[in-house]
Amino acid sequence: MSVLTENNISLQNEISILKKAKNAVILAHYYQEPEIQEIADFVGDSLELAKKAATTNADIIVFAGVHFMAETAKILNPSKKVLLPDINAGCSLAESCPPEAFQELKEQYPNHAVVTYINCSAEIKAMSDVVCTSSNAERVINSIALDKSIIFAPDKNLGRYLIEKTGREMLLWDGACIVHEAFSIDKLLELYAKYPLAKIIAHPESEEHILKISNYIGSTSGMLNFVKSSQQDTFIVATEAGILHQMQMDVPNKTLIPVPAKEDNSCACSECAFMKMNTLQKLKACLKDESPEIILKERLMKAAHRPIKRMMEL
Known part of the structure; x- marks a missing residue:
């Protein structure tokens, strides 16, 4: 649970008033x-x-998240105004897959089905046959005919995990999330030695050696549900530390321990600097000014909507 300052409470109240006056909705990621x-x-x-x-x-x-998430909201709502509190809130994974380079790969393998993780730009989505999230990726892969070869982008760690889960061979784009690749296996093992009865839970964007020692691998929501339903009372959590807020509210009597990053840091956890670029002050300003706004060309939105719609249908 966070400790709200008087200033933050005041900002929250002002945001609530603005939100009601403008018929706005605020969507926020767990991070x-x-x-x-x-x-x-x-x-x-x-x-x-x-x-x-x-x-x-x-x-x-108002999308309190990162750029590709706000783009997705705009693609799904082309006639609505979509705002991102900080327009520079990007994503290391999305940025690891430049559209021009990905187009070259597609041209080399024209008969492959293209499955892309939702953590990618609108341009990459527009080049895809179907989009997936970590929650439904296995189902999406299994929906593709067995005789069809697959390109999976941009996350190689999630891709390797899906190859193991589905048994499908896939051509993987060499992309990754810097947050999920920052976890220290040595520090994780030190924590496990200290808490030998703890369950290790991890997001599939994590590296293979982290996944191999995890008791549960799943999406952000999957991890939350696992912790809520488990009889265990201690968990070592390998994903962005922002999830701990909701998780602790769901299970106030359980012990949650974030896996530290390889580098020394003040929070002994792994945080996404892009996710943390959004603040209450920026949220209020973007509602008040109705800016920064996500603007996408109509042709791009239509092309990117098709693979997202296919995912939703699955």
């Missing part, structure tokens, strides 16, 4: 700062947020 999660209308992972964005009646969507 956002706790005070943003607390003011949001809906908090979720990529799949949940995409579903919510597709069904909202609000005139304005």
Whole structure:
């Protein structure tokens, strides 16, 4: 749980007033700062947020997350105004897959089905046959005919995990999330030695050696549900530390221990600097000014909508 300052409470109240006046909805990812999660209308992972964005009646969507998430909301709501509190809140994974280079790969393998993880740019989605999230990736891969070869992008770690789970051979793009690749196996093992009864839970974007020693591998929502339903009372958590806020609210009597990054850091955890670029002050300003706004060309939105729609149908 976060400790709200008087200033943050005041900002939250001002945001609530603005939100009502402008018929806006605030969608926030689990990796956002706790005070943003607390003011949001809906908090979720990529799949949940995409579903919510597709069904909202609000005139304005404020996406407290990163750029590709706000783009997805715009693709699903081309006539609505979609705002991102900090336009520079990017994603290391999305940026690891430049559209020009990916187009070259597609041209080399024209008969491959293209499956892309939702953590990619609108341009990459537009080149895809179907999009997936970590929640539904296995189902998406299994929906493709067995005689069809597959390109999977941009996350090689999730791709390797899916190869193991589905038994399908896939051509993997060499991309990764710097946060999920930052976990220290040595520090994790030290924690496990200290808490030998703990369950290790990890996001499939993590590196293979982290996944091999994990008791549960799943999406952000999957990890939350696992912790809630498990009889165990101690968990070592290998994903972005922002999830701990919601997780601790769900299981206040359980012990949650974040896996540290390889580098020394002040929080003894692994945080996404892009996710943390959004603040309450920026959230208020973007609602007040209705900016920064996500603007995409109509042709791009239509092309990117097709693979997202296919995912939703699955």
